[in-house]
Amino acid sequence: MTSFVGRRHELDAARSCLQQSRLVSLVGPGGVGKTRFAEELVDRTGRVFRDAPAWIDLAPVGDPGAVAAAAAAALGVTDQSSKPVVDKLTDRVRGRQMLIVIDNCEHLLSPVVELVAAILAAAPEIRIVTTSREPLRIAGEQIYDLPPLSLPEHSEHYRAAEVAHFEAVSLLVERARSTVSDFELTDANVIAVVQLCRRLDGIPLAIELAAAKLRSLSPAQLVERLDRRFALLTGGDRSALPRQQTLRALVDWSYELCSGPERSLWARLSVFAGGFDLDAAEAVCGFGDIRSGDVLDLLDRLIAKSLVIVDRSSDPVRYNQLMTVREYGSELLEAAGDTDILCLRHRDHFAALASTSVRHWCGPDQSGLLAQLRGDHANLMAALDWSLRTAGEVPVAAEFAVALRYHWIAGGYLSYGRRRVEQVLDHLADPVRERGDALWVAAWIALIQGDRDAAHRYLAECSSLATALGDVTLRAHADHWRGLHELFSGHTAHAITLFHAAIAVHRDNDDTASVLTAEFQFAMAQCYEGLHDEALATCSRVFELADRYGEKWNHAYALWVSALVHVHRGDTTAAVDASQQALRIQQHYKDKICTALSIEVLAWAAVARADAELSARLFGVAAVVWTRLGTTVGAFGPHTTDDSHAARDAARNSLGDSTFDKLSSPPEGMTITQAVSFALGEQPSLPVRVVQDTSPLTKREFEIARLVADGMSNRAVADKLVISPRTVDGHVERILAKLGVTSRTRIATWVTAHNG
Numbered sequence: 001m002t003s004f005v006g007r008r009h010e011l012d013a014a015r016s017c018l019q020q021s022r023l024v025s026l027v028g029p030g031g032v033g034k035t036r037f038a039e040e041l042v043d044r045t046g047r048v049f050r051d052a053p054a055w056i057d058l059a060p061v062g063d064p065g066a067v068a069a070a071a072a073a074a075l076g077v078t079d080q081s082s083k084p085v086v087d088k089l090t091d092r093v094r095g096r097q098m099l100i101v102i103d104n105c106e107h108l109l110s111p112v113v114e115l116v117a118a119i120l121a122a123a124p125e126i127r128i129v130t131t132s133r134e135p136l137r138i139a140g141e142q143i144y145d146l147p148p149l150s151l152p153e154h155s156e157h158y159r160a161a162e163v164a165h166f167e168a169v170s171l172l173v174e175r176a177r178s179t180v181s182d183f184e185l186t187d188a189n190v191i192a193v194v195q196l197c198r199r200l201d202g203i204p205l206a207i208e209l210a211a212a213k214l215r216s217l218s219p220a221q222l223v224e225r226l227d228r229r230f231a232l233l234t235g236g237d238r239s240a241l242p243r244q245q246t247l248r249a250l251v252d253w254s255y256e257l258c259s260g261p262e263r264s265l266w267a268r269l270s271v272f273a274g275g276f277d278l279d280a281a282e283a284v285c286g287f288g289d290i291r292s293g294d295v296l297d298l299l300d301r302l303i304a305k306s307l308v309i310v311d312r313s314s315d316p317v318r319y320n321q322l323m324t325v326r327e328y329g330s331e332l333l334e335a336a337g338d339t340d341i342l343c344l345r346h347r348d349h350f351a352a353l354a355s356t357s358v359r360h361w362c363g364p365d366q367s368g369l370l371a372q373l374r375g376d377h378a379n380l381m382a383a384l385d386w387s388l389r390t391a392g393e394v395p396v397a398a399e400f401a402v403a404l405r406y407h408w409i410a411g412g413y414l415s416y417g418r419r420r421v422e423q424v425l426d427h428l429a430d431p432v433r434e435r436g437d438a439l440w441v442a443a444w445i446a447l448i449q450g451d452r453d454a455a456h457r458y459l460a461e462c463s464s465l466a467t468a469l470g471d472v473t474l475r476a477h478a479d480h481w482r483g484l485h486e487l488f489s490g491h492t493a494h495a496i497t498l499f500h501a502a503i504a505v506h507r508d509n510d511d512t513a514s515v516l517t518a519e520f521q522f523a524m525a526q527c528y529e530g531l532h533d534e535a536l537a538t539c540s541r542v543f544e545l546a547d548r549y550g551e552k553w554n555h556a557y558a559l560w561v562s563a564l565v566h567v568h569r570g571d572t573t574a575a576v577d578a579s580q581q582a583l584r585i586q587q588h589y590k591d592k593i594c595t596a597l598s599i600e601v602l603a604w605a606a607v608a609r610a611d612a613e614l615s616a617r618l619f620g621v622a623a624v625v626w627t628r629l630g631t632t633v634g635a636f637g638p639h640t641t642d643d644s645h646a647a648r649d650a651a652r653n654s655l656g657d658s659t660f661d662k663l664s665s666p667p668e669g670m671t672i673t674q675a676v677s678f679a680l681g682e683q684p685s686l687p688v689r690v691v692q693d694t695s696p697l698t699k700r701e702f703e704i705a706r707l708v709a710d711g712m713s714n715r716a717v718a719d720k721l722v723i724s725p726r727t728v729d730g731h732v733e734r735i736l737a738k739l740g741v742t743s744r745t746r747i748a749t750w751v752t753a754h755n756g
Helices: 008-020 034-048 064-074 085-093 106-122 167-179 190-199 204-215 219-234 243-256 260-269 278-285 292-304 323-336 339-359 366-375 377-389 394-403 405-409 414-427 433-448 452-469 472-488 492-508 512-528 532-549 553-569 572-589 592-608 612-629 638-655 657-664 672-679 699-709 714-721 725-739 744-753
Strands: 023-027 054-057 098-103 126-132 141-145 309-311 318-320
Touching: 008 023, 008 034, 008 141, 023 034, 034 098, 034 126, 034 699, 054 064, 064 085, 064 106, 064 414, 085 106, 098 106, 106 126, 167 190, 167 204, 190 219, 204 219, 243 323, 260 278, 260 292, 260 323, 278 292, 278 339, 323 339, 339 366, 339 377, 339 394, 339 405, 366 377, 366 405, 366 572, 377 394, 377 414, 394 414, 394 433, 405 414, 405 433, 414 433, 433 452, 433 472, 452 472, 472 492, 472 512, 492 512, 512 532, 512 553, 532 553, 553 572, 553 592, 572 592, 572 672, 592 612, 592 638, 592 672, 612 638, 612 657, 612 672, 638 657, 699 714, 699 725, 699 744, 714 725, 725 744
Parallel strands: 023 126, 023 141, 054 098, 098 126
Antiparallel strands: 309 318
């Protein structure tokens, strides 16, 4: 959101490192700008890779065991299979040519080392950039120590024109103008400005925090306050001061400028992992000497002091803190002895959010609930993990994990969910209802991952526990998911019996959500048992009940099942219509399971209508989604698998192996949003990677076009290729003419489109 100041020499040096090594670690003290520098490096370098870059942010990750899952999410590997996450990651990147950035590694070095080693071993064309306060210390690592911004030499006399080009000065002036619009660097204030930059050792974060204070202080006043504060902290030569301690001094000073209530809120906000909204801040932090109604005003003051960042990309807006500021607040919280009470309040708030998602699931705001849970994923995991490791809180953790079932399933966090639910089972051995609920939720997740053996074990225990407790409701849940297990195992008749029994109890309990889910699964079993009319009647019941509540998630799955029935009956027009209706719902819900299944049925319908070419392309588009899920259609039972294979074979026989393989290859770089658009007919063609042989440019012209797209001037290109600038000028003129464009920006656009 802000401009990138300076760093030209450093960017050239870092790019040179990246050319020499597949692993470059950007190291430096907190606040030196490693993350922002990495962003700029990606922006200027990413185009030379065939595949789009990926960004893995570990700042909100506190559990070493969650590093691989965070990387999987960033790389588009959603957690549907039961394979180890690292294996899914390496499968995802194998054959890719791309740049991966792993940001904020310092607190998770051991698992990051394992992750990096696995990726580099599996994918020889991958290059990785890490940011950390210390290097990984593994073989082949190229370490680049990011220095502070450039500073004027010490002098008794400065003129504004003579120092304006120094990076630290330029950054301070630019950021000051965002706070005080008419701020100028003048001969009158230049000495104070330079002193301020030098006292802050050219650390970007420190300079930005200081610039915000120019709202109420002059540069000279800032210098005076900083000077006293630093003297108190060091009592010695400032030139020997470690930069991290310098940043600490600035944060200490920011703390001194805060009022008592502001300091208290700063400390309390540190309990949030990642971002938070105003409701969460008020609920968690508004108690004792800070009333809930005071939080907004105090939050606004912290925003004005640049201690809280506003994220306006969503509505309602969300807030965040820089990692250093949050760590400082965490220390304040610990010193005050308030960590446990804040963690408890934080857990209670997000556990209540999870419970609300279940309580209001059958309603018109389903997609909003899912979006809110996705936005608070880091907080949900932190709150649940605290419950799991805190004595006496495991029963609450069990209820919490079970309440998050739609987040695990519909939100696409299956591996996260299975791990936490299994931790609940490890900690809660007593034969109680909470364990029973955790068992059927664990089974649900395992079934979607294709792990039917684990699901069988969980459901067997759940059934036994229901019998021992005499709990009819728990028995219904066990029967429900045993029904799905039987369906996915190919035993449709037994599945129908189990679904029928479960639905009756769900209905007696007014558990509408469970009724709807069991009903569409019941319809799927009826379809594969050959009871087509009955299956459509069941889907109609789902539509009617779902529409009564404004519910869409189960409605979409019932549409998919009805499409399945229509394909089996030969009514391809109805099958296409139902599948596309389901996909339109998924444009808002983003449930990848229903998306992949619906595109599959469209592929089956296309070949049944003698459009083998469209069928092959749809199989390729479906593969994009299946790959992101980390699973295949085989997870959904032998009947569905047989349907898919039969349609695929028919298309292959019609087109021939070569043509089918070409058309059904997953389009490179396609997003799931683009996949849905193509399946809906909204995107008339698939993105096709144009190989260099079809380019109008010669090999040398193509090479120069890529360098131009990377932001290099003609002279820089000449230096890199060791040719004359005049030769480069001629090449660029011919490139413009051949491509029919008139600017270097258009060259960059062309290169990006052609995956140069």
